[in-house]
Amino acid sequence: xxxxxxxIHKKTIKNKASQALDQMTLKEKVYLLNGNWNVLQNSxxxxxxxxxxxxxxxxxxxxxxxxxxxADGPRGIVMGQSTCFPVSMARGASFDRDLESRIGDVIGKxxxxxxxxxxxxxxxxxxxxxxWGRAQETYGEDPYHVxxxxxxxxxxxxxxxxxxxxxxxxxxNIENTRFKLNVxxxxxxxxxxYLPHFKKSVDAGAASLMGAYNKYNGDQCxxxxxxxxxxxxxxxxxxxxxxxxxxxxxxxxxxxxxxxxDVEMPAPVHYHxxxxxxxxxxxxxxxxxxTAALRVLETVLAFTSRREKQHYGPHLVSHPxxxxxxxxxxxxxxxxxxxxxxxxxxxxxxxxxxxxxxLAAVENVGDDGSSKIKPIHAITQLQGLxxxxxxxxxxxxxxxxxxxxxxxxxxxxxxxxxxxxxxxADEGEYLIPDEGVSMEIIADSYQNRxxxxxxxxxxxxxxxxxxxxxxxxxxxQGVGGDRANLGLWANHIAMIKALSGINPNTVVNLIGxxxxxxxxxxxxxxxxxxxxxxxxxxxxAIARILFGDVNPSGKLPFIVPHDERHLPYxxxxxxxIEYDLYHGYTLLDKxxxxxxxxxxxxxSYTSFKLSNHRIEKHxxxxxxxxxxxxxxxxxGEEVVQVYVGCKDSVVERQKKLLKGFDKVAVKSGKTIPVxxxxxxxxxxxxxxxxxxxxxxxxxxxxxxxxxxxESALTQLDVDYSEVSAPAKxxxxxxxxx
Numbered sequence: 001x002x003x004x005x006x007x008i009h010k011k012t013i014k015n016k017a018s019q020a021l022d023q024m025t026l027k028e029k030v031y032l033l034n035g036n037w038n039v040l041q042n043s044x045x046x047x048x049x050x051x052x053x054x055x056x057x058x059x060x061x062x063x064x065x066x067x068x069x070x071a072d073g074p075r076g077i078v079m080g081q082s083t084c085f086p087v088s089m090a091r092g093a094s095f096d097r098d099l100e101s102r103i104g105d106v107i108g109k110x111x112x113x114x115x116x117x118x119x120x121x122x123x124x125x126x127x128x129x130x131x132w133g134r135a136q137e138t139y140g141e142d143p144y145h146v147x148x149x150x151x152x153x154x155x156x157x158x159x160x161x162x163x164x165x166x167x168x169x170x171x172x173n174i175e176n177t178r179f180k181l182n183v184x185x186x187x188x189x190x191x192x193x194y195l196p197h198f199k200k201s202v203d204a205g206a207a208s209l210m211g212a213y214n215k216y217n218g219d220q221c222x223x224x225x226x227x228x229x230x231x232x233x234x235x236x237x238x239x240x241x242x243x244x245x246x247x248x249x250x251x252x253x254x255x256x257x258x259x260x261x262d263v264e265m266p267a268p269v270h271y272h273x274x275x276x277x278x279x280x281x282x283x284x285x286x287x288x289x290x291t292a293a294l295r296v297l298e299t300v301l302a303f304t305s306r307r308e309k310q311h312y313g314p315h316l317v318s319h320p321x322x323x324x325x326x327x328x329x330x331x332x333x334x335x336x337x338x339x340x341x342x343x344x345x346x347x348x349x350x351x352x353x354x355x356x357x358x359l360a361a362v363e364n365v366g367d368d369g370s371s372k373i374k375p376i377h378a379i380t381q382l383q384g385l386x387x388x389x390x391x392x393x394x395x396x397x398x399x400x401x402x403x404x405x406x407x408x409x410x411x412x413x414x415x416x417x418x419x420x421x422x423x424x425a426d427e428g429e430y431l432i433p434d435e436g437v438s439m440e441i442i443a444d445s446y447q448n449r450x451x452x453x454x455x456x457x458x459x460x461x462x463x464x465x466x467x468x469x470x471x472x473x474x475x476x477q478g479v480g481g482d483r484a485n486l487g488l489w490a491n492h493i494a495m496i497k498a499l500s501g502i503n504p505n506t507v508v509n510l511i512g513x514x515x516x517x518x519x520x521x522x523x524x525x526x527x528x529x530x531x532x533x534x535x536x537x538x539x540x541a542i543a544r545i546l547f548g549d550v551n552p553s554g555k556l557p558f559i560v561p562h563d564e565r566h567l568p569y570x571x572x573x574x575x576x577i578e579y580d581l582y583h584g585y586t587l588l589d590k591x592x593x594x595x596x597x598x599x600x601x602x603x604s605y606t607s608f609k610l611s612n613h614r615i616e617k618h619x620x621x622x623x624x625x626x627x628x629x630x631x632x633x634x635x636g637e638e639v640v641q642v643y644v645g646c647k648d649s650v651v652e653r654q655k656k657l658l659k660g661f662d663k664v665a666v667k668s669g670k671t672i673p674v675x676x677x678x679x680x681x682x683x684x685x686x687x688x689x690x691x692x693x694x695x696x697x698x699x700x701x702x703x704x705x706x707x708x709x710e711s712a713l714t715q716l717d718v719d720y721s722e723v724s725a726p727a728k729x730x731x732x733x734x735x736x737x
Contacts, residue, residue, distance in 0.1 A: 001239055002205035005158065008302050016305075017297035020063050021290060029293040030275045031058040033257075035070065037246075037266035050370065051078050054116040055266045057296075065297060066117070066304050068163070070265065072370050073121015074137055074153075075535065077111045083322040083536065084375035087366050088123055088149075089513050090333035090532035092139030092557035093602070095639045096663045097152040099332055104156025106322045111162050112312035117303065119157050120165040120210055120243075121371070124150040124197045125172045127514065127558055128583045129570040133175030133427050133482040136366055136513025136533060140557025141584035142599065144658045144682070147197030154201040160312075161303045163207035166198055168245055170227055171579065172212035175430045176481045176572040179248050182215040185579040187688035188651075190231075193581055199236055207240040207299050211249050211261060220256075222249040228260030241295040246370075254284055262292040318376050323537060330534040330541035332637075335554035336603040337518075340526040343505050345548030345605055350414035352394045354503075355382055356406050356495060357419035359511050361397060366513065366533040367428020367480050375536040381419055381509070384539025388547070400491050403498050410502040417546070418499065419531075420492035421511035428480030428513075482572040486564055487517040500524035509542065515558045519596060530554070548605065553637035553663070555602035555707070559585050559595040566593050581654060585708045589655035598709035600641050600658075606632030606668065610640065613704055615716045622718050624676045626704055630666040638706060639663045640674045643713065644683050645701040651685055656703055659683065678702075680720070697721050 003010040021029065035057050039049045046052035054069030072078045074088050085091070085103055094100070111119050123137040124146050139149040154164045171183040171194050185194065198209065209232065211222035221227055222244045232238045243263040250256040253270030264271040278284040316322075336344065360381040366372065379387075386395055396413070398406040410416050487493070496508060500521075507527040510516050511534075518528060529552070531542055544550045561567060568583045582590050585599040609629045616623040624642050642660035646653050660676040683700060684693040698721050705713035 001203065001237065002158070002207055002299070003239075003302060005155070005205035006302060006306050008306055013298055013302045013305065017294055017301055020060070020065060020297055021294055023063060024060060024293070026279060026286065026289070027276055028060050028062070029289050030271065030279070032060065032065075032293050032296050033262060033275070033289075034058070034264045034268040034271045035068075035266040053079060054114070054118075057263065059300075066300055068118045068263070068296070068300060069116045070118045070120060071111045071114070071116035073107065073119055074123045075366055075371050075373050077107055077114060077116065077119070078371065078373055079111075079114045079116065080317055081376045082110045082114070082373055083318050083326055084365055084373040084378065085326050086330050086333050086535040086538065087136040087513050087533045088139050089127075089136050089557060090534060090554075091329060092145065092149055093335050093530070093532070093554040094329065094332045094663070095145070095555050095557075095661055096332060097148055099329060100149050100152040101156040102325060103329060104153040105159065106325060107153075108157045108160030108162045109310075109312060109316045110318075110322070111157075112160050113314055113316040117161065118163045118165060118208070120167060122150050122154050122157070122164050122166045122201065122206070123168075124166060124201070125168055125170075126194060126197070126583075128173040128579065129567055130486060130515035130558060131483045131570050131572070132173050132514070133480055134367075134369075134429055136427065137371055141559070142557070142658045143193055143196050145557060145661070147200040148661075150197055151200050151204055154206050155204055158205065158207065158303075160309060161306050163240075163299065163303050164201070165208040165210050165243065166201050166206050167210035168212035168221075169198055169209045169232075169242075170194055170212060170221060171216055172214055172221075174214070174482060174570070174572070174577070177575060178213040178430065180575050182218060182576045183579060184217055184576065187691070188686045189579055189581055191686035191693070194579065195231070202232070202236050202238050207303065208243060209238070209240075210243050210245055210265075213245050213249055219259075220249070220251055222261045223252055223255040223259050225259040233260060239295075240299045241292070254278055257284055257288055257292060262295050326535050327537035327541050330538045331545060331550045333532055333534065333554050334541065334545050334552045335530040335556055335601075336527075336552040336605075337530055337556070337597055337601070338522070338526070338528040339603050341504075343526050344507065344529075344546065346415050346505060346546055348547050350393055352396065352409075352413045353385065353389075354396050354398065354406065354409045354413040354416045355385060355419070356398045356416065356499065357492070358400045359421060359423065360417070360419035360509075361399075362423075364423050364511060364533060365535055365538070367424045369429025369431060369480060371429070378536045379539030381531070381539045381542050384541070384543040385417075387540070388543035400495060403495060406495065406499060407502060410499050410506075413503060415505035415507065416499060416503045417507050417509060418496060419509045419511060420488050420496070421516060421531075422483070422513070423511075424480060426485075426512075427483050430481035431479050483514070484572075486515065487520060493521055496521045496524060507546065515560055517564070517596070518560060519562055522596070530556070548634075551605045551634055551636045553602070553604060553639070555600045555639050556597055557599070559588060559599045559708075560597035561588070561593075562596045566591070566595075581652075586654040586657065595709075598707040598712070600639065600707035601709065602639070602707075604632075604636045604638070606630055606634045606636040608632075608636070608638045608666065608706065610705065610714065613714050613716055615702060615718050617718050617720070621677045621679045622702070624660065624678065624702065624704055624716070626674050627671050628664060628666055628674055629671040630668050633668055635665070635667045637663055637665045640676065641705060641707065642676050642678060643703040643708065644678065645703070646683065646696065646698065647701060648698050649685065649696055653685065656701070656708070658708070
């Protein structure tokens, strides 16, 4: 699929790959299929064990076959001092495909500039539940929205001949038990909810997918023939290669390679010489090795044979233009959740500001896991405000425990800015080695490669590190993982309550990577702003938002419920869970529950009116037309959202699902037309019995507005009961009902 996108002649690449394969020995073919992570060298040379330089596979130097050079994400390239963008959840809040594409352009450039050709940072697992520790690495709760944002990143990264890797395939939505969790889900749930965003980027030519740690219907995802072959290759026609999640994704080498798992990353545990032995003993067919090796050869050759767009030198890493983009992204991601009395934006003539909360004064750009970046700078919110005003405004700072001092200064301050939320201890990748899946596997990988002295040395360090992390967890210091608390911590709530009612210009700024519940204190403050983990330029961005240089335009990529019980079941400890069709706004719709804040909600410093809604029916799509008028006094951006329902369906369906959106800039007093096309492919349901997507010839309800809230939507209807099914329904995997 990527051949067409790359403009590469498919037959030429396949012939070249086949010729190379014919000349390779069994060992050379097998050695293509694993990484060579050197954690000791990284630790000694770079003081960074993980990914300071590309984690490379072996390639085949004798035949001129380049290695795969892995770089992680998704905040940016984790190597060196790359540009650190806001986390993906923040970028999801932008609802801006073009902005995400520009981020991918920077990531592609900076990755190539540092020697990588494989970006494993297209993180598109759904936010099924906001307690998920790695929520910050994805874009939101809705499959269509996540798919569109992931697609934008995939295409722009690959525009620089950087192979894009989608992860974590699949149903990877709980962190603490990720190594042992079994997720059960029927085919319809998988194909309609947990897989379509992966398929969207596969259809667009994504080079690779990374298998998840967890199990799916009893099999490790990296060993699931259904995921790796039946769905990915037989049903979707994927032509690239797959790779395992690191160290623990594969538990059985034979089962993994037979299932269609091509590359073991980041180091050989079950492949390499063990795989050679399995072939020599007749337990794995050499033809299976050939298939995996050919997939790697074809993909690598396709991306390395294409003409380069530009020179990729070190000057590109954290280029000033890239840092400026990081600030723009932070600005366009901010969500103005509440603004009673229009107290925001604050006037720039303020003479005294009170800034409250330790989170305002510390670097807080995301978790400490595999997505961590060490940028050349990270502007805190306090620094951003100080630099914004210079000497023109007195800024008083109070930490989380300085309640009385804060109350005193709140009385005569022009505004009170409270910063509360989470940090890397509260949520993120869970870094404690799991019972029965020890990090000593890394040491075993060295021993497998004949590096016994390194293995012995590493075991000692691993045991000490594991003990230190476990001790931190026991002492309540936190090491990431799934969230124990969906609201604010008690001391943060206490500070909000203590300061409430003292100053009319009080703004609560939320910092975090996911939903934070507000019910307990929401009524006490006039304004709430979601800042997210806003990257290296977040402090500059929030100052410009609060004081009106930038009009906020972000939208919540999830719902905020009144009660945790309105969310689907979630456990940080259980080893098995079953998923169904409902979570987020679809679950609340099903149960007729209004959220505290709706999916897609976000205010502006101006006001918008949507009018003249029209719908046109076509054979393969329907077209929504609407006019957006900026009725306020400042320029702004609005997100037009299109949801589709099918109340007369022959199967149970969600009340409505997002199937289109467009972010548009409208000047004050102006009106612009917006057109959104919804392909009929997007409104099919999947039949588990027939193993096909089916288009129903019936009437559909179309809802147009600026959030998923019923009061924000205008309903239109389109009837397909008397027309032929869309032209594409005759293609493989589809059928009309």
